[in-house]
Amino acid sequence: MPSIDFSLLTPRERLDLADDLLGSLSEADVPLSAESKAEIDRRNATFAETRAHAVPWAEVRARLRSGTP
Template identity: 40%
Template sequence: MTILPFDHLTPEERLTLIGELWDSLDQRDIPLSDAQRVELERRIAEVDAGTVEMIPWEVVQAKLRARRR
């Protein structure tokens, strides 16, 4: 496998590329450990039960950006 140089990209461009690569994977392509699977199932059950507060991604992004300043 050939690894392409990415140093010409800005950090933001590299993060965007990482996101696009991640999004291109099928869910079945991402192996989970038993502990990860248990945690994922626990979180899904909480959402299904309505026992957790859902926070829109835009709100999370804004809070993270504010923390970086």
């Protein structure tokens, strides 16, 4: 695989590329350790209690792209 010089991309272009790469993966593409799976299950179990504090990914991504905290 050829090496790619990512420093030629702007930070925004690198973030967009990372987002595109992560978005291209399915759950089956990302194996989880037993510990990671247990942590996800724990967080999912408490999500109903903490749902009011949840922020949709689209909003988080928009904030990151705009530089808004």
